[in-house]
Amino acid sequence: MKRNILITGGAGFIGCHVVKLFVEKYPDYNIINLDCLTYAGNLENLRAIESSPNYIFEKVNLLDVSELEAVFAKHAVTDVIHLAAESHVDRSITDPLAFVKTNVIGTVNLLNVAKDYWGDLENHLFYHISTDEVYGSLEDGGFFTETTPYDPQSPYSASKASSDHFVRAYANTYKMKTVITNCSNNYGPNQFPEKLIPLCIHNIKNNKPLPVYGKGENIRDWLYVVDHARAIDLVFHEGRAGETYNIGGFNEWKNIDIVQLLCQKMDAKLGRASGTSEKLITYVKDRAGHDHRYAIDASKIQKELGWEPSLQFEEGIEKTIDWYLENEDWLNNVTSGNYQKYYEEHYGG
Ligand code: NAD
Numbered sequence: 020m021k022r023n024i025l026i027t028g029g030a031g032f033i034g035c036h037v038v039k040l041f042v043e044k045y046p047d048y049n050i051i052n053l054d055c056l057t058y059a060g061n062l063e064n065l066r067a068i069e070s071s072p073n074y075i076f077e078k079v080n081l082l083d084v085s086e087l088e089a090v091f092a093k094h095a096v097t098d099v100i101h102l103a104a105e106s107h108v109d110r111s112i113t114d115p116l117a118f119v120k121t122n123v124i125g126t127v128n129l130l131n132v133a134k135d136y137w138g139d140l141e142n143h144l145f146y147h148i149s150t151d152e153v154y155g156s157l158e159d160g161g162f163f164t165e166t167t168p169y170d171p172q173s174p175y176s177a178s179k180a181s182s183d184h185f186v187r188a189y190a191n192t193y194k195m196k197t198v199i200t201n202c203s204n205n206y207g208p209n210q211f212p213e214k215l216i217p218l219c220i221h222n223i224k225n226n227k228p229l230p231v232y233g234k235g236e237n238i239r240d241w242l243y244v245v246d247h248a249r250a251i252d253l254v255f256h257e258g259r260a261g262e263t264y265n266i267g268g269f270n271e272w273k274n275i276d277i278v279q280l281l282c283q284k285m286d287a288k289l290g291r292a293s294g295t296s297e298k299l300i301t302y303v304k305d306r307a308g309h310d311h312r313y314a315i316d317a318s319k320i321q322k323e324l325g326w327e328p329s330l331q332f333e334e335g336i337e338k339t340i341d342w343y344l345e346n347e348d349w350l351n352n353v354t355s356g357n358y359q360k361y362y363e364e365h366y367g368g
């Protein structure tokens with residue numbers, strides 16, 4: 020079936036892997052990447068597919084309703100995969116309103132424009148990408164399932180929980196065809212170096228301190244970003260409308276153990292004596308309201324859709340470290356804002 024799929028946030032970390040997968044795997048679909056290119060988004064992430072005939076970029080902010088309406092009309096959008104968001108918990112603690120604007124109001128804008136443009140809602144899908152953080156924090160036992168009650172603890176997770184509720188409200192009230200997935204922590208190429216793993220890789224390389232919040236005992240469940248993109252492909256095509264699917268790596272790590280693993284692997288890769296980089300570990304003040312543990316039970320997507328993570332963590336971490344070491348320019352450009360210039364040169368500002 021011919022589809023014109025609007026993917027929001029396609030210039031960001033997860034979005035660029037989703038856009039690349041869809042553009043390459045489905046030449047019959049038109050993929051429209053809508054992104055306003057915040058500090059976290061850049062078009063260099065999409066260089067591999069930017070000339071593909073089925074790829075279109077639109078620099079639009081979710082807060083601009085008339086621009087959103089114009090994009091739907093211009094490209095006859097048939098479906099939405101919504102990833103655009105403010106995504107960093109620490110930034111949400113210093114500027115919660117930015118998260119309300121993009122994650123809540125931006126999502127409601129997109130729902131409204133899609134609802135009004137589609138009219139007949141039966142033949143169109145609104146797929147919302149969310150996070151395991153909406154379920155709150157776990158102690159040392161148990162897992163989040165799709166029926167775990169929402170209990171968001173940070174301004175970021177409160178904004179994502181709110182957007183999830185709006186998506187469900189549109190499904191219930193207007194009979195919009197929707198699906199939501201809630202995923203655990205992603206890692207891999209193209210992640211902005213404010214998040215734990217790319218920040219540590221960047222700092223180890225440059226002999227800078229590795230800030231570990233609190234005692235480093237908080238636990239996250241890590242998934243390679245391409246495996247998340249594969250899950251999104253599967254849910255988009257085979258997920259049941261109205262459902263929620265949890266996605267996770269079955270791969271829990273304490274933060275301090277991840278930081279130590281990165282130190283060991285990078286010492287070997289950089290030809291440093293074993294133990295050199297661990298000396299950079301610096302315990303710092305804990306994140307306010309720091310969630311202790313996230314752990315996903317992904318058995319629903321496994322059983323219903325046959326999804327499994329394809330990469331073991333050690334292999335994924337090797338690939339990730341290698342990517343950052345081989346893409347030093349990318350790191351320098353995202354940290355200096357140079358990719359804004361790339362956009363102006365390629366798209367005329
Ligand atoms: P990211 O911060 O790397 O990218 C977000 C993208 O959205 C950027 O390209 C940015 O320019 C764009 N954007 C932000 N505000 C916008 C606006 N107002 N209008 C248009 N575009 C805007 O985020 P990510 O880590 O790739 O996360 C993508 C989605 O997946 C988010 O919805 C996030 O909540 C969710 N998620 C992330 C993770 C993770 O570990 N990173 C895990 C689960 C779910």
Ligand code: DAU
Nearest residue numbers: 106107108150151152203204213214215230231232237274
């Ligand atoms: O669980 C999914 C979520 O994972 C996504 O919804 C978010 O968008 C994504 O940012 C991520 O949130 P986290 O807060 O878990 O990721 P972050 O990389 O910021 O932090 C991972 C853990 O490492 C967390 O316990 C805080 C800790 N940390 C983080 C940073 C940046 C440190 O100890 N030091 C640091 O410098």
